[in-house]
Amino acid sequence: NERDLRLRKKYGINVSGNDVPSPLQSFAELSTRYGCDSYLLHNLVKLGFKEPTPIQRQAIPVLLSGRECFAKAPTGSGKTLAFVYPMLMKLKHASKDGIRAVILCHTRELATQTMRECKKMAKGSKFRIKLMTKELVRNADFAKVYCDILISTPRRLQLCISKKKKKIDLSRVEYLVLDESDKLFEHSLLEQTDSVVKACCNPSIIRSLFSATLPDFVEEVARTVMHDAVRVIVGDKNA
Ligand code: ADP
Ligand code: MG
Numbered sequence: 001n002e003r004d005l006r007l008r009k010k011y012g013i014n015v016s017g018n019d020v021p022s023p024l025q026s027f028a029e030l031s032t033r034y035g036c037d038s039y040l041l042h043n044l045v046k047l048g049f050k051e052p053t054p055i056q057r058q059a060i061p062v063l064l065s066g067r068e069c070f071a072k073a074p075t076g077s078g079k080t081l082a083f084v085y086p087m088l089m090k091l092k093h094a095s096k097d098g099i100r101a102v103i104l105c106h107t108r109e110l111a112t113q114t115m116r117e118c119k120k121m122a123k124g125s126k127f128r129i130k131l132m133t134k135e136l137v138r139n140a141d142f143a144k145v146y147c148d149i150l151i152s153t154p155r156r157l158q159l160c161i162s163k164k165k166k167k168i169d170l171s172r173v174e175y176l177v178l179d180e181s182d183k184l185f186e187h188s189l190l191e192q193t194d195s196v197v198k199a200c201c202n203p204s205i206i207r208s209l210f211s212a213t214l215p216d217f218v219e220e221v222a223r224t225v226m227h228d229a230v231r232v233i234v235g236d237k238n239a
Contacts, residue, residue, distance in 0.1 A: 001022075003022070004022045004023060008023060008058070012054055013232065014232070015058060015230060016230070017231055018230075020058075020230050021064075024052050024056070024057040026052070027041065033061075034064055036085075039124030039125055040088065046123075049081070052078075053078035055071055055232065056078050058071075059079075060082055060086050063082075063090070064086045066206060067206070068226045068227055069229055069230045070208070070222060071211075071234075072234065073210075073212070073233070074212055074234070081121065082210065083179070083210055084103075084118050084122075085121065087101050087175050088121065088122055088127065091148055091175070093125075094125065094128060094148055095148065097146070098146050098169060098171075099145070099170060099173055100149070101149045101174060101175040102150050102176050102200065103149065103151045103179060104153070104154055104157070104177065104178050104179065104196060105153055105179050105180065108153055110180065111153055115151045118149060118151065127148040129147065130145075130150050132150060134156070137159050141166040142160055143169075154193045155189070155192050157170075161199045171200075171201050172202055175205070178197075178207070179210050180211050180212070197225065209222055
């Protein structure tokens with residue numbers, strides 16, 4: 001429709017896929033269109049975020065409509081919120097239903113930073129957000145560990161998957177985000193990333209890939225496992 005095309009043009013958003021949901025005109029639509037809880041709007045005010053960034057305008061509605069997605073947007077363009085907000089909205093309330101969402105990061109530093117951001121965005125809710133630390137890998141009885149959102153590197157998560165005893169159960173994960181996904185698919189991490197993706201075997205899982213570059217091979221690999229994914233690109237496709 002005309003309005004969607006105009007907005008996308010204005011913000012340099014390129015999309016491909018079937019029935020791509022309308023981009024957000026403002027953060028207020030999170031409430032008027034999607035009925036988000038007020039703590040989320042309150043946290044935007046506290047963070048000082050007035051307008052959604054282009055990637056947030058398009059990726060949030062895509063994920064909220066239950067679609068899988070590939071998103072490419074420059075570094076510093078607000079990709080973290082673009083995947084964390086829909087995740088918080090979809091998970092709705094804290095629950096003790098095993099591990100419900102996973103965010104994979106290619107380095108421990110990025111995982112730590114993502115957890116900090118995530119906690120700020122979830123402030124005022126009861127969500128349990130956990131970072132996979134070395135101690136957790138070594139000591140936890142994963143038969144008893146639950147959390148709403150787990151943030152980890154592929155290496156640490158794979159160690160927990162391949163434990164002989166007390167191993168982690170990812171079969172109930174409803175949302176899986178691969179952040180800086182091009183790095184997760186590089187040779188050195190590919191096998192570990194792949195085993196995490198396979199362990200997240202819930203048939204109704206929603207997966208998404210976020211990165212600053214989207215090499216063709218990454219998209220090709222991902223397309224083989226993703227269902228009816230939407231591709232969202234902000235800026236130049238080949239940048
Ligand atoms: P990326 O993952 O795309 O590199 P980040 O998610 O790390 O980017 O965000 C970069 C910076 O932009 C962070 O400091 C974040 O707090 C800020 N930011 C995110 N969304 C907004 C927004 N809508 N308005 C203003 N600043 C934002
Ligand atoms: Mg990022």
